[in-house]
Amino acid sequence: MKACPLNEHDFLHAHERGEHRVAMVLGLTLVTMAVEIVSGMIFNSMALTADGWHMGTHAAAFGITIFAYRYARKHAANPRFSFGTGKVGALGGFASAVALGVVALIMAAESIHRIVAPQQIRFNEAILVAGVGLLVNLASAYLLKGEPHHHGHDHGPHEDHNLRAAYFHVLADALTSVAALVALSLGRLFGWSILDPIMGVVGSLVIARWAVGLLKDTSGILLDGSVEPPLLARIRSTVEAADCHVCDLHAWALAPGNFAVILTVETAEYQSPAAIKALLAGIPNLVHITVEVHPPQRAPRFT
Numbered sequence: 001m002k003a004c005p006l007n008e009h010d011f012l013h014a015h016e017r018g019e020h021r022v023a024m025v026l027g028l029t030l031v032t033m034a035v036e037i038v039s040g041m042i043f044n045s046m047a048l049t050a051d052g053w054h055m056g057t058h059a060a061a062f063g064i065t066i067f068a069y070r071y072a073r074k075h076a077a078n079p080r081f082s083f084g085t086g087k088v089g090a091l092g093g094f095a096s097a098v099a100l101g102v103v104a105l106i107m108a109a110e111s112i113h114r115i116v117a118p119q120q121i122r123f124n125e126a127i128l129v130a131g132v133g134l135l136v137n138l139a140s141a142y143l144l145k146g147e148p149h150h151h152g153h154d155h156g157p158h159e160d161h162n163l164r165a166a167y168f169h170v171l172a173d174a175l176t177s178v179a180a181l182v183a184l185s186l187g188r189l190f191g192w193s194i195l196d197p198i199m200g201v202v203g204s205l206v207i208a209r210w211a212v213g214l215l216k217d218t219s220g221i222l223l224d225g226s227v228e229p230p231l232l233a234r235i236r237s238t239v240e241a242a243d244c245h246v247c248d249l250h251a252w253a254l255a256p257g258n259f260a261v262i263l264t265v266e267t268a269e270y271q272s273p274a275a276i277k278a279l280l281a282g283i284p285n286l287v288h289i290t291v292e293v294h295p296p297q298r299a300p301r302f303t
Contacts, residue, residue: 137171265291272293
């Protein structure tokens with residue numbers, strides 16, 4: 001009897017570099033967080049203190065990201081995971097997006113508190129530390145940027161949601177640093193201290209928008225709703241062009257850029273499951289295909 005080919009379920013090779021980049025950013029974030037919190041307490045700057053704690057929350061999110069990478073790699077060959085661990089990255093991205101939303105809420109609450117109860121700030125020292133924090137955030141964003149799709153505008157099929165989540169966290173930190181710099185500078189020049197909390201509210205709304213977008217993208221993968229209709233239509237039309245009728249079709253993402261398909265067809269003249277699979281060979285990113293064929297007056301065959 002001919003042996004069945006072994007299906008490979010490790011789809012995360014392309015994302016191994018992301019783990020190293022996130023680890024470097026985690027180290028930078030922890031150092032900058034400590035500097036900002038201590039400086040905020042010394043210089044009585046709520047903006048710096050809040051930004052430091054925001055970075056602390058993001059550091060925790062980066063820890064989640066690194067855990068997701070390592071867990072996925074460690075269990076890639078574990079038979080308990082029927083289709084591999086490709087969704088662990090999406091799970092890490094989802095958890096990170098939730099943390100990002102919490103950051104937005106904390107940032108908004110702290111900003112509103114500062115509107116009600118303004119604080120005296122040592123502007124010169126606070127501006128210097130905020131500037132250093134911004135430079136660190138820009139360096140971190142450069143490390144995480146990677147391929148063009150990590151900008152957050154191109155959500156292509158190969159997107160690493162873990163890396164995208166980390167990139168968004170760094171952008172959120174950069175935004176809070178910019179807001180702090182603008183507010184502190186104008187407060188120092190014109191005495192407009194209220195701009196500090198106002199900029200905080202605006203920044204929290206932008207961060208919340210990023211969080212919602214990331215939640216939508218990752219939840220679609222986790223709930224098997226991420227396959228676009230054009231891909232399903234192409235699968236159906238390709239098979240039916242060979243005089244087959246598609247009775248049932250399911251497709252879902254196993255990992256970014258890797259899709260599984262379960263297909264049930266009826267044929268006027270019997271075609272083997274292997275022949276149906278061959279029809280789909282021209283469609284990229286289909287890495288795991290299961291075909292059930294219903295020929296005339298024969299029992300279903302599986303592969």
